[in-house]
Amino acid sequence: MIYLVEDDESIRELVVYTLNSQGLEAQGFERPSLFWKALEKELPSLVLLDIMLPKINGYELMEYAKTLQLPVIFITAMGTTEHKVKGLRMGADDYLPKPFEIVEL
Secondary structure, eight states, X not given: OEEEEOSOHHHHHHHHHHHHHTTOOEEEEXXXXXXXXXXXXXXXXXXXXXXXXXXXXXXXXXXXHHXXXXXXXXXXXXXXXXXXXXXXXXXXXXXXXXXXXTTTO
């Protein structure tokens, strides 16, 4: 299972659809609170996170996911070198800036 936390509905739907169509199980969440509830039921194999989310940011979500030893990839519009380095130094396993090609994902 792959969890995606992304508040942009069109991106969330496209990524989840693409992953599912490739034979992977994926579930998307528009708000961090929904992500927390899902973690209580099932731990995913991978977490894809946007950084700019309502109420809590992706960096904070990543810190929690890492306590559960979950791999995390940021998918975010914050694509400067500074942001990439920050995300990777904080523990992200990879960093994919938006816009991205779906085959890249």
